[in-house]
């Protein structure tokens with residue numbers, strides 16, 4: 001069991017990482033709330049909703065809402081649907097919303113919690129590898145056709161209860177997706193962890209390796225969000241790889257590529273782009289080999305229209321006055337943010353497309 005307390009401006013909250021902890025959720029909530037509203041998706045409902053409901057038996061009135069699985073549910077439509085469900089369930093300021101699922105559910109349910117009655121308490125119960133990232137730090141949002149997470153706010157959970165036993169039912173694609181954010185945290189951190197990760201087949205993880213990766217990822221994120229909760233400066237580092245990733249996700253249509261796979265590709269571009277700007281040598285070949293060995297969908301890059309992607313990148317939230325600010329890397333663990341001219345981004349994207357189509 002690993003536990004960490006995040007010191008946020010609004011309140012401190014604990015992140016508990018433990019196998020099987022979904023069966024004990026009631027213990028953490030007892031006596032605090034009169035009613036509980038669990039938001040989940042269709043796939044997670046099938047596996048874990050009953051366990052959580054059982055653990056809340058006799059603790060409070062429990063109602064549930066189930067949204068379709070997939071990124072397209074992070075939408076105005078599902079947001080409105082959930083607000084209606086909150087009203088129908090007569091939730092009040094002594095109610096708790098539980099987000100049971102991956103990052104899609106966490107972002108959507110968190111945004112509902114942040115706006116219903118101008119804010120009710122919510123708890124994150126992540127069930128994917130990727131959600132070691134999304135469940136911590138309080139960014140909640142839905143997507144807009146123009147860009148990812150364009151409608152949202154910062155709203156911290158009361159608690160994060162992470163039952164890593166739930167990861168056993170994830171598909172290979174979702175393990176790959178989750179490791180996109182794990183490798184991002186390793187790049188932000190140090191080359192010991194990064195190099196060790198590159199040695200590994202991510203489908204072949206042991207429980208202890210997985211727990212250690214997730215705990216380290218959460219620690220990297222926690223250290224940053226505690227210093228800069230609202231992304232005035234340092235928190236932009238957590239967006240490493242995301243300017244391209246979000247552009248790809250939006251261009252292809254939400255859900256056509258997973259967020260973590262897009263991030264993994266965005267990180268490859270970031271390494272190449274950083275080399276071109278700083279005259280440094282980065283472990284690009286090693287990272288590319290790891291991506292190939294683990295079957296990340298690199299060929300998608302060659303299908304993209306370069307100018308369309310550059311246009312999409314302008315919707316990044318770090319863009320100021322039309323200038324795209326990119327999170328760049330000088331060496332593993334040494335990160336900076338700088339404006340990059342559109343022309344240079346186009347050239348580098350074309351070069352990466354050529355490189356990837358040749359492998």
Ligand SMILES: NC(=O)c1ccc[n+]([C@@H]2O[C@H](COP(=O)([O-])OP(=O)(O)OC[C@H]3O[C@@H](n4cnc5c(N)ncnc54)[C@H](O)[C@@H]3O)[C@@H](O)[C@H]2O)c1
Pocket residue numbers: 041042043044047069070071074101102103104105107127128129130131133134135136137138139140148149166167168169170171174177178181258259260
């Ligand atoms: N708020 C943040 O800081 C933050 C950080 C990173 C990512 N995100 C967001 O998170 C989302 C991606 O999260 P995700 O990758 O968890 O996606 P997701 O929530 O869509 O889950 C991926 C798929 O796995 C299924 N699933 C979830 N848990 C399962 C389990 N235990 N067993 C079997 N199937 C399971 C889901 O039904 C879904 O089909 C994106 O919207 C991204 O923008 C937010």
Ligand SMILES: O=C(O)C(=O)C[C@@H](O)[C@H](O)[C@H](O)COP(=O)(O)O
Pocket residue numbers: 133137139148149181231235238239242317
């Ligand atoms: O927590 C953050 O800050 C991050 O940037 C983490 C990212 O992994 C995550 O995808 C986040 O939702 C992206 O935020 P956005 O502000 O670029 O939408």
Ligand SMILES: [Zn+2]
Pocket residue numbers: 133181242259263
């Ligand atoms: Zn992300």
